[in-house]
Amino acid sequence: MIVNFAERAHNHNWELDPVVRSLLDTDFYKLLMLQFIWKHYPTTRVSFSLANRTSSVRLADMFAVEEVVGQLEHVRKLRFRKSELVWLAGNTFYGHRGIFEWKFLEWLEQDFKLSDYELSVTDGQFQLAFDGYWPETTMWEVYALSIISELKTRASMKKLSEFELDILYARTKTKLWGKIERLYGVPNLSVADFGTRRRHSFLWQEYVVKAMASNLGRGFIGTSNAFLAHKHDLEAIGTNAHEIPMVLAALANDDQALKTSQYHVLDLWQSTYEGALRVMLPDTFGTTQFLKGAPEWTADWTGQRMDSKNPYVAGDEYIEWLKERGRDPRDKLVIASDALDIDDIIGLHAYFGGALRAGASAQDFRQAADFQDSRKWTPGRRIRFSAGWGTLLTNDFRGCDPKGRIEFDPISLICKVSDVEGRPAVKLSDNYAKALGPASEIERYRRVFGTEGIANAGLVA
Known part of the structure; x- marks a missing residue:
């Protein structure tokens, strides 16, 4: 079905247009982590806080608290549908059936609930926090982010006429097609949608996912959105995130336990x-220190996700680490996922998927034809590479507003663990600008983990 985005936005007359239509409308890894949490930490109290790192955008001046409350209350009333539970129980994920235990699915059906929340406004920004038992708070992360992101979109659309909205979406569709066209025919392409949390809207994400699937074939390997994977018979993509190491680190009682918690x-x-779903995310407290102290068995894992370090540097670091431990990097996998766009994806694919010839650089690769030029590149992967394409896939309206404004540009929204059993939670990251937590605790963590390999880099949505 072709959605007339402009007409739908302009002729908006229903009482509540839900942003989140299903409890499956979240990243697949949240469900995998939820089962882990339910199994091991059901009574640990964990708080989450939402923050807008693009402070120049005063979200609370764009839409009212009541709109946020309406969306949050709608999500709290949702329940997992029978068909969704059947899909979780019977589908094959990463080649494994029965990843979700029947007792967990029974709990989802009968006992799962979302915690209460606290919402206020300070200096033009929403202060949104969730506190409760970890299984009740963890799922709020993606729901809250997608709600705030789409309410920002709707507020901006109200300023455009139906014709202007038509132009907005026409330009963005053209921009999307330009990206897809450049990927079409790239050898051994592996790209997934990671764009739920900061998407333009649910309907636009669905449109993008369907466009990618229908035009890229096997090169589009799936989506992190469990609802869209279920609805469109796509592979659900995702394993785990920073949340778990942050919580376990906060629970550590001394510096030694803190260091080994990762x-x-x-x-x-x-x-x-x-033994399934073994993709590491080593940058929570710094990738370099993680790899240096990692037990030998971690080298047997499938691969790693590179989230906050320059992916060229992170990939090379991982390849050398594998070689030192006698593992063949060609059998392993790296996933890049931090603020990727089309140039990054093609360049990284060239860099890790073959050999750059003398004088060529990853930035020389712009489209599939470049991979056929033997003067630039010869096939033969150094390591398997996959791209998790997020915000700049599902929310790239930059330069598309017919009025020339930047209101549709994506912003850097996060919703992270802030408190664990009364203790502050910390993330160091491979980027100094992405460190989270109280300054005194960040300083303590840096003393314990060190700062080797951490760099100063800008923040992108």
Whole structure:
């Protein structure tokens, strides 16, 4: 079905147009982590807080608190549908059937609930927090982010006429097609949609996912959005995130336990999923220190996601680490996921998927034809590469507003763990600008983990 986005936005006359239509409308890894949390930490109290890192955009001046409350209350009333639970129970994920235990699915159906929330406004920004048992708070992360992101979109659309909205979407569709066209025919392409949390809207994400699937074939490997994967018979993509190591680190009682908590997470994860879903996310407290101290068995994992370090540097670092441990990098996987756009995806694919010839650089690759030029590149992967394409896939309206404004540009919204059993939670990251937590705790964590390999880099949505 072709959606007339302009007409739908302009002729908006229903009482509540829900942003979140299903509890499955979240990143697939949230469900995998929810089962892990339900199994091991059901009574641990964890708080989450939402923050707008693009402080120049005063969100609370764009739309009212009442709109946010209406959307949050709608989500709290949702329940997992029978068909969704059947899909979770019977579908094959990453080649494994039965990843979700029947007792967990029974709990989802009968006992799952979302915590209460606290919402206020300070200096033009929403202060939104969730506190409760970890299984009740964890799922709020993506729901809250997608709600705030789409309410911003709707507020901006109210300023355009139906004709102007038509132009907005026509330009953005053309922009999307330009990106897809450049990917078409790239050898051994592996791209997934990671764009739920900061999407323009649910309907636009669905449109983008369907466009990618129908035009890129096997090169589009799936979506992180569990609802869209279920609805459109696509592969659900995702394993785990920073949340779990942040919580386990906060629970550590001394510096030694703090340092080893990052490996305890992986050990507990692989025992929970019986050796499946083994993709590391090593940058929570710094990738370089993580790899230097990692137990030997971590080299047997499938690969790693590169989230906050320059992906060229992170990939090379991982390849050398694997070689030092006697593993063949060609059998392993790296996933890039931080603020990717089309140039990054093609360049990284060239860099890791073959050999650059003398004088050529990753930035020389712009489209599929460049991979056929033997003067630039010869096939033969150094490591398997996959791209998790997020905000700049599902919310790239930059330069498309017919009035020339930047209101449709994506912003950097986050919703992260802030408190664990009364203790502050911290993330160091491979980027100094992305560190989270009280300054005194960040300083303590940096003393414990070190700062090797951490760099100063800008923030992109």
